[in-house]
Amino acid sequence: MQIIGYKWKNGDSWSPKLITIEDDRIRFHDLFDKDISMKIGGLYCIGYFTNGKRSPCPTNEKLEKGTVCKACEEKDYYHKCLGCSGECINEKHRETCKDTTFYTYLTTFGPLLKVGISQEHRFFERMIEQGAELGIKFGRIKDGKEARQLEQRIKRLLLCEDRVYGDTKERHMFGDPNAVMLKLRNALETIQKFGMSSINTEIYDFRKYYKLNNVTKQPKPIIINTGTVIEGTVIAAKGNLLILKKGDDFYTINVHRLVARAVLSFSII
DSSP: OEEEEEEEEESSSEEEEEEEEETTEEEEEEOTTOEEEEEEEEEBOOOEEETTEEEOOTTOOBOSSSSSOHHHHHHOSSGGGGGOSSSOOOGGGHHHHHTOEEEEEEEEETTEEEEEEEEGGGHHHHHHHHTOSEEEEEEEEESHHHHHHHHHHHHHHHTOBSOOOHHHHHHTSSOOHHHHHHHHHHHHHHHHHTTOOOSOOOEEEOGGGSOGGGOOSOOEEOOOOTTOEEEEEEEEEETTEEEEEETTEEEEEEGGGTTTEEEEEEEEO
């Protein structure tokens, strides 16, 4: 068995799923309120995507880091787009990008303010999969290149982040809601003052989906290595961070570091 992904899905409410593959069968595993037990193995390439379809790595390449080998990176339709900052580095996707509508947004992670872009239909999913607390759409732009260029101008204007990584999110898991609301409103006023907001704005609060009220003290991070054993009950999740309870203690797992890992033993009940 191998872990090949992690995704928030919207049913009665948003909830996180772990995606595994075994004998060519892909499964989505519910996580909230589940007891999990697994022993982690090595890293292996998860393959590549073309036209929305996943293809396995032809050589099942063993990795030192990351989730995709160099050969599969070259075949993947979207991989280069992950590093986009407004100058296209993925010409094979350029025509589709020109015809795609994006929202530009601001969001918060504890004391941090982040600017970003999201495909129009993925805005809510994008906010929740990041673990955003508050979020606001301030622009709607057709063409991803132009959206990225605006993102970078606003990053320079506000001196804010355009990427926030898992370790930083763990440190800022709990924030002051009044302080982040004020920060977001001040940032929006600045954007509007400089004429960079093009749509009516509304502030969305995503914290209700994460169940962080179940967490009564600062969790301890679990470091993922070959041989790591993970055990506990999933009581909350914030973006890519799972929060487990075992006994009286709380632990966090950066699930992105599980992706591409083989699993030596596995139970979710």
